[in-house]
Amino acid sequence: LFTLATSLAGVFGSARVQYVADYTLRIVFLNEEPSIVMTYDTVQSLHAVWALRRVKPEEQSTVLKFSEQVGTPQHVATSSSLTAHLRSLSKGDSPMASPFQNYSSLHSQSRSVSSPSVHSRSPSISNMAALSRSHSPALGVQSFSGVQRFNFSSNTQSPRRHSVSHSPNSASSDSFLAPETEPIVPELCIDHLWTETIMTMREKNSQASKVFITTDLCGQKFLCFLVESQLQLRCVKFQESNDKSQLIFGSVTNIQAKDAAPVESIDTLLVLEGNGNLVLYSGVVRVGKVFIPGLPAPSLTMSNQMPRPSTPLDSLNTPSKPLNKHLGPLEEGVLLSPVPELRDSSKLHDSSYIDDCTFQQLGTFIHAVRDPVHNRVTLELSNSSMVRITIPEIATSELVKRCLQGIKSILPKEIAVQMLVKWYNAYNAPGGPSYHSEWSLFVTCLMNMMGYNTDRLAWTRNLDFEGSLSPVIAPKKARPSETGSDEDWEYLLNSDYHRNLESHPLARALRLDPLETSFPKDDFSPSLSLDSSTLLFTHIPAIFFVLHLIYEELKLNSLMGEGIRSLVVLLVQLARDLKLEAYIDYYYREYPALVKTSRQTCRIDQAQTGFMHHPSFFSAEPPSIFQWLSSCLKGEGALPYPYLPGICERSKLVVLSVALYILGDESAVSNEASHYLFRITSGFTLRDLESLPFGVALPIRDAVYHCREQPASDWPEAVCLLIGRQDLSKQACEGNLAKGKSVLSSDVPSGAEAEEDDDGMNDMNQEVMSLIWSEDLRVQEVRRLLQSAHPVRVSVVQMPEVSDHEYIEEKENRLLQLCQRTMALPLGRGMFTLFSYHPVPTEPLPIPKLNLTGRAPPRNTTVDLNSGNIDVPPNMACWASFHNGVAAGLKIAPASQIDSAWIVYNKPKNAELANEYAGFLMALGLNGHLTKLATLNIHDYLTKGHEMTSIGLLLGVSAAKLGTMDMAITRLLSIHIPALLPPTSTELDVPHNVQVAAVIGIGLVYQGTAHRHTAEVLLAEIGRPPGPEMEYCTDRESYSLAAGLALGMVCLGHGSNLIGMSDLNVPEQLYQYMVGGHKRFQAGMHREKHKSPSYQIKEGDTINVDVTCPGATLALAMIYLKTNNRSIADWLRAPDTMYLLDFVKPEFLLLRTLARCLILWDDILPNSKWVDSNVPQIIRENSISLHATELPSSEDLNLETLAQAHVYIIAGACLSLGFRFAGSENLAAFNCLFKFAKDFMKCLSAPTASITGHYNLETCLSVVLLSLAMVMAGSGNLKVLQLCRFMHKKTGGEMNYGFHLAHHMALGLLFLGGGRYSLSTSDSSIAALLCALYPHFPVHSSDNRYHLQALRHLYVLAAEPRLLVPVDVDTNTPCYTLLEVTYKGTQWYEETTEELMAPTLLPELHLLKQIRVKGPRYWELLIDLSKGTHQLKSILSKDGILYVKLRAGQLSYKEDPMGWRSLLAQAVTHRNSETRTFKPETISAFTSDPALLSFADYFCKPAVNMGQKQEILDLFSSILYECVTRENPEMLPAYIAIDQAVRILERKEMSETFELWQIKLVLEFFSSRSHQERVRRNPNRGLFMNSEFLPVMKCTIDNTLDQWLQARGDVSLHSYLSGQPTEESQLSMLACFLVYHSVPTPGQLSAGGLEGSTSFSELLLKFRQLKMPVRALLRLAPLLLGNPQSMVL
Secondary structure, three states: OOOEEEEOHHHHOOOOEEEOOOOOEEEEEEEOOOOEEEEEEOOOOEEEEEEEEEOOHHHHHHHHHHHHHOOOOOOOOOHHHHOOOOOOEEOOOOOOOOOOOOHHHHHOOOOOOOOOOOOOOOOOEOOOOOOOEEOOOOOOOOOOOOOOOOOOOOOOOOOOOOOOOOOHHHHHOOOOOOOOOOOOOOOEEEEEEEEOOOOOOOOOOOOEEEEEEEEOOOOOEEEEEEEHHHOEEEEEEEEEOOOOOOEEEEEEEEEEOOEEEEEHHHOEEEEEOOOOOEEEEEOOEEEEEEEOOOOOOOOOOOOOOOOOOOOOOOOOOOOOOOOOOOOEEEOHHHOOOOOOOOOOHHHHHOOOOOOOOOOOOOOOOEEEEEEEEOOEEEEEEOOOOEEEEEOOOOOOOHHHHHHHHHHHHHOOHHHHHHHHHHHHHHHOOOOOOOHHHHHHHHHHHHHHHHOOOOOOOHHHHOOOOOOOOOHHHOOOOOOOOOOOOHHHHHHHHHOHHHHHHHOOHHHHHOOOOOOOOOOOHHHHHHHOEOOOOOOOHHHHHHHHHHHHHHHHHHHOOHHHHHHHHHHHHHHHHHHHHOOOHHHHHHHHHHOHHHHOOOOOOOEOOHHHHOOOOOOOOOOOOOOOHHHHHHHHHHOOOOOOOOOOOOOOHHHHHHHHHHHHHHHOOHHHHHOOOHHHHHHHHHHOOHHHHHHOOHHHHHHHHHHHHHHHHOOOOOOOHHHHHHOOOHHHHHHHHHHHOOOOOOOOOOOOOHHHHHHOOOOOOOOOOHHHHHHHOOOOOHHHHHHHHHOOOOOEEOOOOOOOOOOHHHHHHHHHHHHHHHHHHHHHHHHHHHHHOOOOEOOOOOOOOOOOOOOOOEEEOOOOEEEOHHHOOOOOOOOOOHHHHHHHHHHHHHOEOOOOOOOHHHHHHOOOOOHHHHHHHHHHHHHHHHOOOHHHOOHHHHHHHHHOOOHHHHHHHHHHHHHHOOOOOOHHHHHHHHOOOHHHOOOOOOOOOOOHHHHHHHHHHHHHHOOOOOOHHHHHHHHHHHOOOOOOOOOOOOOHHHHHHHHHHHHHHHOOOOOOOOOOOHHHOHHHHHHHHHHOOEOOOOOOOOHHHHOOOOOOOOOOOEOOHHHHHHHHHHHHHHHOOOOOOHHHHHHOOOOOOHHHHOOOOHHHHHHHHHHHHHHOHHHOOOOHHHHHHOOOHHHHHHOOOOOOOOOOOOOOOOHHHHHHHHHHHHHHHHHHHHHHOOOOOOHHHHHHHHHHHHHHHHHHHOOOHHHHOHHHHHHHHHHHHHHHHHHOOOOOOHHHHHHHHHHHHOOOOOOOHHHHHHHHHHHHHHOHHHHOEEEOOOHHHHHHHHHHOOOOOOOOOOOOOOOOHHHHHHHHHHEEEOEEEEEEOOOOEEOOEEEEEEEOOOOOOOOOEEEEEEOEEOOOHHHEEEEEEOOOOEOOEEEEOOOOOHHHHHHHHOOOEEEEOEOOOOOOOOOOOOOHHHHHHHHHHHOHHHHHHOOHHHHHHOOOOHHHHHHHHHHOOOOOOOOOHHHHHHHHHHHHHHHHHOOOHHHHHHHHHHHHHHHHHHOOOOOOOHHHHHHHHHHHHHHOHHHHHHHHHOOOOOOOOOOOHHHHHHHHHHHHHHHHHHHHHHHHHHHHHOOOOOOHHHHHHHHHHHHHOOOOOHHHHHHOOOOOOOOHHHHHHHHOOOOOOHHHHHHHHHHHOOOOOOOOO
16 A cells, blocks of 8 residues: 655645645546646545655655644544545556446445436546556456545545445445554655636536646647536646756646547647537647548538448448548638648638537537547547547658758747648648648748748749649639639740640650740749748748758758758748858859759848848858868868757767767777767667768768777677677677577477477587587487487397297396386486477477387387386386486476476376476476476475475475575475474474485585584484484485585585584594594484484494495585695595505595595696506505506405505596596596596406406496596597497496496586586586586496485586587578687696687686687677676577677688688789779679679679770779778778769769769868878778779869860859859859869958959968868969969869
8 A cells, every 4th residue: 555645835835744634635647757646626626736756754754753743633534544545546458448437337336326427537547656556347446455446426525434344335334433553654745736726616526537648749748637517628738847856837728628639649639629520739729620531521411321432431330440641630611622722822821710510410420539549549429430530640751840840949839839730731631732742832831931922933833733744733823803814824834844845855846946935034023022921931040040950961861862952942042032142152062953943032121131030040151061071071170060959960970970080089089989989879870871971971981990890899789780790789689688599499390300209309409519510420329329219129149049938038138138228318318408498388398208118120029028027126217217307307498488387287197207207396496497386386296295206306496596595495305304303393204215305405505505503413414323113224325425415515615614613523523434433422402312223233332434434525525625625635545554445445445535636626637647646555566557467466465455446546536537627628637537448448358357346347437437528528529429339338247227327427418418518617516516426326227225316417506508609690590610718827827828619618717818709700709708707608698699790701611611712812802903803703702791792793794795884894893892802891882972973073964062072071081180190000901991993083073173174164163253143054063163172152252352362372371261272272273363274283
């Protein structure tokens, strides 16, 4: 519940904060932005607006104090209801769920008297988090206890009660009082903003039924509320105060209305008047009536329901169709006119609205307006059908939109609204104009409003309305008489139609003489003067200036060329009339062809110019963006460029970027361009860059080019996109996404797989694996070795003497041997498929079946173990199917979307599969999904009492909560461990294996926490004696080991600094468990249990070392892990006298050696000398070396003991080597271990094997194999794979289930996660691996005596994703890339760098300093790990995808492994003379960009008899070649544009100087100082650098212009400079000359006083301030010095 405090400063005079406890208030409207609440006071019948915000702490305390002091606030009846709550507001589906829902009927369920029905519509309630909403079908006001209803009914005045149970019957008891309550802490506060003024006549029920906020065309905001009883829409204008802290409300305007709705997208509102008319308003300004073609007009009555066939609607019953486009505001005269009578300019000025034609007398009329979205709204008709209509836009063409926006921003608001309303009416008259003529209509409308008579002005009169040739459409003028006049004929002759006809070939063929117009245009210019009374007359200069800025802005978008030309004509007309010579000259220079055509000026009386409002920013010199850039590049000081927010956005960016980059503060230039790119990306994308004209874009492109080489990996996405490094931007964007299904997840079509048996390995990502191991089929081989879903092949040859029955038995015995192997396979398969699959939440996880049958060749007969011929151990496959379930569950990637329901949904129906499900649960714990399983389900599973399920669940839950000390899980585990239960508790019968699992679970949950109580209990449990009554007598070893491992985990790596545990003497106690001795008296609470000894086992009072030693040894190893503590390590040294050796089981020597090496972590060295150094001297001297062939003879030494001790110590040392270099692929460690593996294999076949014992040698071999696999984890090393395959094939003799388990675990580790995962060497990982790889393997499939089989899966906790997969960002496929990995320096090696070919497994991240993607084929990319590894970690966890981008001219390593094709490309580059011979076909060697390939195809391929065009082809080829080899294909369009511009200039056909400006900017950029400096710094990089292209182009332009100057050009130049008219044919070239040589305008020249100059040096002096280049001056000098003989150089 939320309470409101209110500060009623406005109402009560003093700013006092108190609870809202006023039952007369009702909330009618809520809004999020701005955050306001509107309420209605039922007593005073007033609406008020409040600002809603969170309570400040000081207010909170005030209110709480206040409520304690005052017993009863004066206006509240009962003291108990100090706090009225916000009433529960009903929130339906839409903001106004059902406009006709009558609230009184809703409430009649809770009140006996139903109030009279009034049409009251529900208020639109914006979705505010702070209110409790109720959802119920009938918009239901659901009964929440304590939350009061919001009575919307019309006549109720019941007081608010703090009702506890507001059920329908409690409503009648009005006297019901709530018990005394604590004051509720308020959370929200409302501040008073505005209240309606009190009217004299005020009706009782005038609550607003609809409230909304609307904006008018100029952005002013209004809060509108509809008071239906009065048929009034009241609009209050409000705005933010200057400091944005509060809202200021203005006056109320009343509009007569029956209904209303806002039309957001065009800032208007639609009002339904009482008489049925629909009227459009903008704010409170009326725009016009809306005429809907489908609905009948007032004068026509309709007999049938369907509309007449002539109406544009198909039928009224299809509201989904927007009514057709002609819908628009109307003026009375044209209600039914099918033709737009727009040309009558009086119409455009003003029109009187006549409201006499109403819809009321018809059968159907509009009855309500509802559901406004964007610019669409639904009308409800009285015959209860609905029509959806679209209100037309203000403008559709980009140009008109821009102009309107600009004009709107510059005019005062009232005038702007009027202007927009007029335009809207003109534009949307019924029938509406076509798109083509929108601009023409806009110009006409605008000029009329400025006071022009558009009908008399030649160019506006001829504006093409329909774009058609027919003169009939040309608008007619209204005339009193029908007879024609001469003017009509003139009009026809002057029309475009006439001109088109004259130039028609037919006219020439008929030899028609061109008709002369009877009077020149200038004759009627005197009659044109402006009407100064019009709306916009005084604002003409301001409008002109804004339009000019829009024109400059449009010049920066090369797609708006058409619009610019239209705009220039208007600007020229205005400039002429305003007599702005500088502007006219400016437009002439840019568009010579357009400017010369229109000559007609309109007079503006001198008297009236005074009234014109010249804005302060108006400048006499036209602001020109190109001119600004040019002077910026030349390094001249430039005036600031004018900027209008919202209009000149592009200009702002360009100016900003060039200023920063070229002039910029020194830092912007020095640290390349990155700083500057940051600044402009805010509004700039690559697409914008492409539409910039090439000269303007060049500095930006240059910056991009420089940045692209070495970007930082942490730049924001926008910058990366701009510099064309999609690889980085995609990485940035993927980085922000949640972990989901990645790009690389393989989507194998399931259909094909479903027919064969599913072996559980189909979901591997083939694409990446085929890149990692591309040379061979090792992945298929692994898949073949690990599949357990198909029957095995049982080949036994039947000897002649064997009877058929015996033969069958033989086959079944052989199958039993093979099944030992099959049952061990799932464990390895789980490793291979680790985290490779994203399950579909609607399907159960497929678990492949474990197939224990065989097929015997040659007839392929089935061999089955269930035939009863031989004895099969019971429950043989229990654990095998558990492992199978784990393997299936571990396929699920941690990033998958899984919920509790899915986990339960996977529960199998038949009981045989329960073991698999138990394994599945454990796997979900290991990959972290089990935390989503509801506690209820966990409890449910545990109470079933199924042993396997309990084991899987306990281990899974603990692994998921690793190291969290989670209390709930601790309780769950404690129930299964008697030692953790209080001594008086009931003895629970917990199966032994479940106890073991629970103990390990405690270790996992408390890992690394050194929790005192847990450590104490576990220490005691290592030596738990067997109790009476057979308790704790079987499999004691595994329990003791589990307690030791758990203790090790709890104190992991804490070593001697075990805080607060010194009294426990942990190390001494463990040492005693390890070597034996007398039991200590057990202190603590459990001594009662241990009083009576066991009746089965006689242990006496010494410690049974055989039970306690392994656990204690490993506990010591884990507590002192990596501490290099010598004193503890010496306890673990192997005994070096024969006498002592006899006391230690050889197996335990393996564990001791392992433990000792793990403690002395830094001493481990990867060579066989170090391994041998662990063997004590007595063994070394007397033992059989691993290679010996015959036995040495010796009396006093027990050779068997020595031999066994020797192999086990070596195995222990090898295992520690595996731990030290786990997942490192260290070559020395690999070679060392491989040598020992080979030695053990030789040993097995040597005659001396019988002394050591086959079992021992097999164990040691398995341990060494596992060590090898740990070192090479995830790498798929071929030699190790061969060893594993060799071991896989050995199935007879000593090979039992446990050894198969070890060999296939090794195989699984080798391909961990399909090559995507590797092992970590963190403390926690080593603890997990010790549990998983404990070097005592089970003898048969249900043997858990020494080590619980389920723990073998804990390797998952040590696996971490380390595969980096480069993905080509353009093709989205994985590819090869060269990586350079830099290691940090350590005590063993200096800082080193090595190259890896990715996709590759990275070394452990804490060893690395940085990773670089190396060139030359891919763009370089640096990941710096010194700043922290989180970025790389997140990349690796999302499948290791690193996006890379191929450079131009390079092929991927797959297409060109040796780089020869690319080499060829580079060879050609260095021989520039050969570029002519470059064949376009070879471009495919450089680039795969389709645009460039097709360019080569269409523009560079020679065809037969080309002739002239050959030269162009060669040019294009060399341009293309240069762009591709210089890696900036984006410059290709610029090259070609320059070339085309120069060609046009040569042909003297340049009608606009736009391109010339661009070339000029390009040339200026390359000669600018900042660019020269950059080139000096690194000479071989740049955009056009090593090309002769630009100098050639420059030279061509110079030549062309000089030739023109010699051929009569100087005459027209002279006349221009002296201000006389020049001949038309020369105008275009003259403009080109003026622009290219930046010649000042005649006005500037005359101001400079150049008249009497006689020498060139004088000119030079005078031209200094005009900033004219010398080369231009040389060409002007002859004219200015008075000898028109040209002096061209």
